Amino acid sequence: MSYAFYHDVIRRGHYMWEIEEMHRQYGPIVRISPDTVHVNDPEFIDQIFAGPGKKPLNPFFSKQNIRRLETTVLEVLDRIIQRLDEHVIKKVPVNLSLLYRATTHDIIAKYAFGEDSVCFNRQDLNKPYFESYHKMASIVKINKIKSSTIHNEENDLPESEKSPARLAEEAQNLLAAGTDSTANTLSAITYHLLSNPHILKKLRAELQDAIPEGTVPKISKIENLPYLSAVIQEGLRLRPAVSTRQERVSPDEDLIYTNGKTKMSYRIPAGTCMATSAVLPSRLPEIYPSPEEFRPERFLENATLKRHQLTFSCGTRVCLGINLAYQEMYMILATLFRRCDPWDGTGDQTSMTLELFETTHDDIAIVRDLVTENIKDDSQGVRVTMRDPSISQVDE
């Protein structure tokens, strides 16, 4: 049995931590299997991942096309607000992780397949569906996909590539890639904001200035807000959603890696597989002091940090949904935290408040790498108690 198989499969997604330990002992470049070298130096990662991004679905997910999706996002945000109000009235905690999944799912389902409010039309927000991932295929109506925007955007594909089976697979991939990823990062950011009221206070001040009227914001009003942007980058750093080892090969040229500290150089022969997981460079203490700490300011103090993030990958395999993911994160966070203060326990607050409910850091901490990062198996997600002095509550 190979070492990688043992830690990846038998120990369920633990090889990432073993690799991190190897880097601690042996430096930024280590061999992790007979034919794969793992790299944990952002300078060299930039070199390996360089390259143009081009893929068939790109126009469909371009920034311009995603902008047209704003109305859909705004509609879903209205549904979120309704749900939150219902929870306030009933005095029951809200599972924000589930709510975020329902949100990201419904947005991608609407955009890509014309499906309306698959999750929000259900009282349980389709919780059983998220719990049993394998049922995903059943939610996708193949005929709808055939007439969807994806299909229209792929007119230049050969007929064989437009078969129902191929489209269903594509649909399944998009739903899988576009739902949990953004939702997990949002859950982590929410946890950190509510655990750090001083950070949330700064964010709220910025949002109040940008959106004085307090309505659900247009993306153009918020996408350049410095503190909100830093909060999102810090969330992506700590919870990068996709933890898989991203692999690249330099087919023709040998690469030379020079360790910045020791000045030792290594020749990596052409054809060698080079891998890196976005989780590891994001935790390097020499680049991110106190890496476990949620500190958005680090992105304001050092504008080059964002360049080092491998969260959405880059080059030829850059995340297809990057524009959608950013639009969702900006709009959801701005909507929620423009409205809600952290609960201060006094009972004197005049705005809607949020307080973590039976949620600890373990509910957002990455435990394993199963292509996407996973938290502990028995986590209930990030849950909050909401209070709003302007809404009368009823006992359940």
Ligand code: HEM
């Ligand atoms: C915080 C949110 C997200 C993160 C961090 C993220 C990250 C990534 C990363 C790192 C990859 C490359 C994986 C590799 O090289 O093996 C990737 C690929 C991909 N992502 Fe995302 N993603 C996010 C949200 C989304 C969304 C909203 C969509 C919507 C459709 C999406 C669709 C895709 C697709 C289709 C691919 C495969 C691209 C390809 O292989 O050509 N992602 N994502």
